[in-house]
Amino acid sequence: MRSRAGWTSSRTTRHLIFPPVDQALGPMLEVDGLRTSFRTPRGVVRAVDGVSLGLDRGRTLGIVGETGSGKTMLARSIMGLLPAGGRDRLGVERSGTVRFAGHDLTGLPPAQLRQVWGTQIAMVFQDPMTALNPVVRVGRQITESLRLRMGMGRSDAKETALALLSSVGIADPGRHLRSYPHELSGGMRQRVMIAIAIACGPRLLLADEPTTGLDVTIQAQILDLLADLQRERSMAMVLVTHDLGVVAGRADETAVMYAGRIVEQAATAELFAHPLMPYSQALLAAIPRLADAAGTRPKPIPGRPPDLASLAPGCRFAPRCPYARERCREADPPLVEAGSGHRFACWYPLSLEDADTPASDLGDSQGEA
Amino acid sequence: MEGSQPAGTPNQPVGTPTGIRNQPAGTGTEGGNGKEILRVEHLVVEYGPRRRRVHAVSDVSFLMAEGETLGLVGESGSGKSTTGRAIAHVQPPTSGHVYFDGIDLGGLSTGRLRRARTQIQMVFQDPISSLNPRRRVRDIVAEPLAIWNTGTAAQRAQRAAAMLEAVGIDPVTVGQRRPQQLSGGQCQRVSIARALMLEPRLLVCDEPVSALDVSVQAQILNLLADLKEQHGFTMLFIAHDLAVVKSISDRVAVMYLGKLCELAPADTLYDAPLHPYTAALISSVPSPDPERGPRTPLAGRTAGMAGTGPVAAALANEVPSPLHPPSGCRFRTRCAYAATLCAREEPPMRQLAPDHFVACHFPLAH
Ligand SMILES: Nc1ncnc2c1ncn2[C@@H]1O[C@H](COP(=O)(O)OP(=O)(O)OP(=O)(O)O)[C@@H](O)[C@H]1O
Ligand SMILES: Nc1ncnc2c1ncn2[C@@H]1O[C@H](COP(=O)(O)OP(=O)(O)O)[C@@H](O)[C@H]1O
Ligand code: SF4
Ligand code: SF4
Ligand SMILES: [Mg+2]
Ligand SMILES: [Mg+2]
DSSP: OGGGGGGSOOOOOTTSSSOOGGGOOSOSEEEEEEEEEEEETTEEEEEEEEEEEEEOTTOEEEEEOSTTSSHHHHHHHHHTOOOOOOSSOOEEEEEEEEEETTEESTTOOHHHHHHHBTTTEEEEOSOHHHHSOTTSOHHHHHHHHHHHHHOOOHHHHHHHHHHHHHHTTOSSHHHHHTOOGGGSOHHHHHHHHHHHHHTTOOSEEEEESTTTTSOHHHHHHHHHHHHHHHHHHTOEEEEEOSOHHHHHHHOSEEEEEETTEEEEEEEHHHHHHSOOSHHHHHHHHTSOOTTSOTTOOOOOOSSOOOOTTSOOSSOTTGGGOTTOOHHHHHSOOOOEEOSTTOEEOOSSOGGGTTSSSOGGGGGGGOSOO | OTTOSOOOOSSSOSSOOHHHHTOOTTTTSSSOOSOEEEEEEEEEEEESOGGGOEEEEEEEEEEEETTOEEEEEOSTTSSHHHHHHHHTTSSOOSEEEEEETTEEGGGSOHHHHHHHHTTEEEEOSOTTTTSOTTSOHHHHHHHHHHHTTOSOHHHHHHHHHHHHHHTTOOTTTGGGSOGGGSOHHHHHHHHHHHHHTTOOSEEEEESTTTTSOHHHHHHHHHHHHHHHHHHOOEEEEEOSOHHHHHHHOSEEEEEETTEEEEEEEHHHHHHSOOSHHHHHHHHHSOOSOTTTSTTOOOOSSSOOSTTOHHHHHHTTSOOOOTTSOOSSSTTGGGOTTOOHHHHHSOOOOEEEETTEEEOOSSOOOO
16 A cells, blocks of 8 residues: 555665764754646646745644645655556656755655655554555554564564554553454544554654544544654654644644645744734634634635646635735735744735735835744 | 433423423523423433443433524544434434424324424535435435425425525536535535425534535534524534534533533533533643643643643543443543542432533532
8 A cells, every 4th residue: 555655675774874863963854845746637736836844853843724735745745655646647746855854855766765764754644544554453564664674573563562552542452453453443543553653763753634533532642642752752743734723732833735835834823823824814713712602603714725727826815815906816925934934925914914015025024023 | 221210291201300301491592492392301322232232322311492503512422423313313212202392203103203304304424425426416405395295396496496595505507516526515515405495493413514624614604503593493513523513502512422411501511511521521622722722831842731630631541332331420430530429320410500401420610
């Protein structure tokens, strides 16, 4: 299975091409101009369209956005784990650079990339049922990678697997090592996925909706577990979710994606308190909140995200944006910095919305950040 | 335990927890005119053979007032959907009674039950699979009228078109598509249109927005609230998302392992929960307000927000199997306040305030 490509055998052990990351200087992850597009019969679908971001070790970057905005494709593109061209897809292309601990991953041959997967960078997939191998017992899915990548013996690997399963909160791990994925509840499968992802102590975890669809109680447990792991191992995490409550409590920084691009990024508290881009504001208003009085209606965003195969010129949010003006339909606003790391892509950012001068003309004085 | 108490007549229920019997259903809330429309008494639904019997719903009783929206929350497997299906008599109860407008649905002949059921309609979580894939949207929506032979074909088509319009679907273009050609939100609109065609008095919505994206979810929640205002139906709104339920409900009931734990007006339940389970559930919800959240210290690095305090910490334990629910209070294996009494005796549903009901030996103080 594609998603388990990381398990392909490799007789080498970890740190073969990378120095211990703790000794590496600079950001853990630097993504520059990342683009991923699918050639489809309908035209080119730009799922990820020029994304740049950085992430330091031990930190969490949340990625939010509506369905289809490219969150999963961004995570997969960083990992270098793209779907192969299928029946109705003519091909997939990626460009831009992904540097991990200072090393460019985009140029690595597949064999070397596979050494990075699991031991350095791991991914928790959105749908655990398709990511787990249905005909292999849970225990073997964990021990296999421990033996191949960490060079562990059979009994060591089994012991580690037991410890991993109990660390992700699975009661009676001995019994569940012998279970098949379909015998587990959704929450347990999700936890098994996380156990597999963290088995080899990755330095970067790409977690794609790790708790979506789970009960809030289990969700809290899983997110607590991930936070503990981050603290213990200085693991950096990209946390993809559509749940703004989850990023609010768990992400140091949050990036908002729309139609394949990052349209705003800031420290989480800053972004939630002072969104500059109208789409971020609309997304925040669309979720019902526990703090609101009963009967408070959420505000939907009118319309739908654009078709990525036929994008109109100008700002991609313009057809749905209450503040759109002429200029928005003509030119695409670039992602600019408002100070203290707050980036946004909008000609008329919110705090300046009354001022008639477009933001880009204001130079460095723009924004309130 | 379940089914041990004899069921009474609709007017004088025997053995109904006193709270429920005296319940001034729906009073004190904006929704509901205080007139009882639904009465659920000692509802029990079990699945499977004797040795592997799943106690999905065990002795659940409550009232609904005409025009109100009652939210039903709880973790997965707590029996919410089963309760909804039993009320709509899609799944007949193992025992207990569902009175709709004072009439015991279980006592009706097949024909009369069929007729009565037109007044109770359901909307499901998975919009695509709940619609017939081979039919066009406009036929799907007109079908209930066709089944009941209401009006001419032209009249039915006209009413279907009007209903599609009302739920925000273009009857001409989208009306001739089939379900697979629609988005999740469009499918859910079609399900709602179909459910409303026979002008039901009670709409049971089982996780109607759980599968939808944030913005579409807000659209459907608003649509349901608008339609309710126009048509004046009563709504049982089942969902596991506590914030979603709060946004739409007049009153909220909390279920755990087949039992009702607490029932109160929405604001009261969220502001001052009396049952430890309700409190734990609420405190597990991650707040989308990084600074204002109830327990989001955001000190230095993130983390540590949920799962703080004894209440949420206890929820770390697994939910017991519904095959062998714990004795006494079913929540006791995860309850931070459990005492010996909790294992021995099942806490009855009690009325602790005019419209606040709770089943706990040691309700929380506020
Ligand atoms: N294999 C593929 N072939 C063609 N287009 C694809 C493929 N995979 C994804 N896409 C398109 O790329 C875009 C981004 O998809 P992606 O799965 O990254 O969205 P997402 O933000 O993760 O959404 P969700 O919240 O639903 O998970 C979408 O328009 C999607 O239709
Ligand atoms: N058709 C069925 N057959 C057997 N068990 C079922 C069936 N439907 C539900 N259950 C069981 O009944 C319990 C309650 O389920 P359900 O009403 O679907 O809960 P909820 O909607 O709250 O998630 C669960 O333990 C579930 O596994
Ligand atoms: S650039 Fe214009 S259309 Fe785009 S978000 Fe800003 S105001 Fe709206
Ligand atoms: S009855 Fe006892 S175990 Fe049950 S919720 Fe109350 S205190 Fe907890
Ligand atoms: Mg995704
Ligand atoms: Mg359900």
